[in-house]
Amino acid sequence: MAIDFELNGESVSLDVDPAMPLLWAIRDIAGLTGTKYGCGKALCGTCTVHINGQPMRSCALPTSVAEGAKVTTIEGLTKDGNHPVQIAWRELNVAQCGYCQPGQIMSAVGLLERIPNPTDADIDEAMSGNICRCGTYTRIRKAIHRAAGDKS
Amino acid sequence: MSELRKISRREFMRRTGQAGGGLVFALTFASACQPGEMAVGPAAKATASVAPNVYVNIRNDGIVEIYCHRSEMGQGIRTSLPQVIADELEADWGKVEVIQAIGHEKYGDQNTDGSTSIRNHFDLLRNAGATARDMMIAAAAAMWAVPADECVAHEHAVHHEDSGKSAGYGELVETANGMPQPESATFKAREDYRYIGKPMDTIDGLAFTTGRAMYGTDTVLPNMLYASIERCPAFGGTVSSFDDAAARAVAGVVDVIRMPEPTSPPLFNIQGGIAVLASNTWSAIEGRNAVEIQWDRGVNAEHESIAYKEDLISSASTPGTTVLARGDADAETHSQHEAVYYTPYLAQAPMEPPAATAIINEDGSCEVWAATQDPQTARATVAETLGIEKEQVTVNVTLLGGGFGRKSKPDFIAEAA
Ligand code: FES
């Protein structure tokens, strides 16, 4: 059964088992490998994508929930990689191994859309589901402030 | 990607799951193919180049390619290693391209384990940069018929002060090409460093922030299959029987295979189990969940952490053998403290599970793409597993989504192959 939705601004029709987690439909069927697999159990956040603007864990959602929705992955966030969050991430060299960062960035963008000037507490709360095994948390927090326009 | 050509090659890709020994991997039937965007070999942009040594290749378009022979897992080696070479080479950072080296002994030690890449290779890297710089100087001196010691290299070019001549590295490639490769050179003075010891932006910043960074899980070959391996719950156990009927009924599942039995001691060897191969990861996982397996739990059947901890504590409190005795500890000690320190089993738990993709070519050779800390051992182990020569195996090193020592063992790469 085909599932129709908008993926990074383009309409797609993916012929997949509706129960297949969206993560695998995006990675294996649509061929976009920017969204990562870490745990498959909604515990690490590396698979975070936006569904209608909301950050969601794609590993734990059946592809059927995407029907008719707008799905955005890290590849679709911007064409040139120049979203303020992406720029702040590079300016502060947030990434170490980088594997968790697509998920971190998608969560951070979702946070800033909801709260344009988040406090440390807002950041900690919104980002708490995104694990970074390299421990880049302090730079992530700084980069979110930077992307929010705070130059500190 | 979707076009199906003559069925002639096999490909595998696989990933382990975190808990429960779940494992995803892939195998495919496809024809000759190259994964896109892997940036593992020299780009074909320039028409000529000169390689003063295995770490440096200077192209006539002025780009300096630096081969990073150590694996990147978040420690920043793809930036810091080229920093050292580029500094001695007097290269402009903006004209440096970093290429990840394949596993090959010509690069020396590639086992990226133990936090020693810069510590142990600093002089080697400086030498690679400095000899390349001297080769550029020698080429310029020959081109202008002036003594080499009157020429200096600076900002990606060689200059001759008396005549006012300058030539960019790209322009010197043709002359440098037949010249001998210098073996040693003098190093720069510490105070002249431009890059070494200076904060630099990570070379992979754009890739990291746009989803373009390629990890072991991200290799895609045409028509490749994905696989997931169910492991024995007790390490070192084996399959006594299994029923794959339900697994084969899962849509997308292509095959179910019994992996070769693990040999003891495990070391770098493959770990056995039942592999489910499918057209996508989800089907492989679903298929794996549907396989019914009876295990022979093997030597570790009864092993459990609490009893093991007690074993360790009791063996640590048994008087040991004196290896070295100096002075009289009892007489000279004024107070004594006693404590027992215990560290439980630790999972390295990299964010990216161990992952590898393999293709077996028609001529029997094998090419793998893997998140490996130790590509030379991976190469040797794959060759041994397949019963082919090491020279028939190419190991491409992807980025590692964390390594922590786990990815220094090539078991998962041999399993993919
Ligand atoms: S892979 Fe989805 S939360 Fe970990």
Ligand code: FES
């Ligand atoms: S940067 Fe390595 S896991 Fe976050």
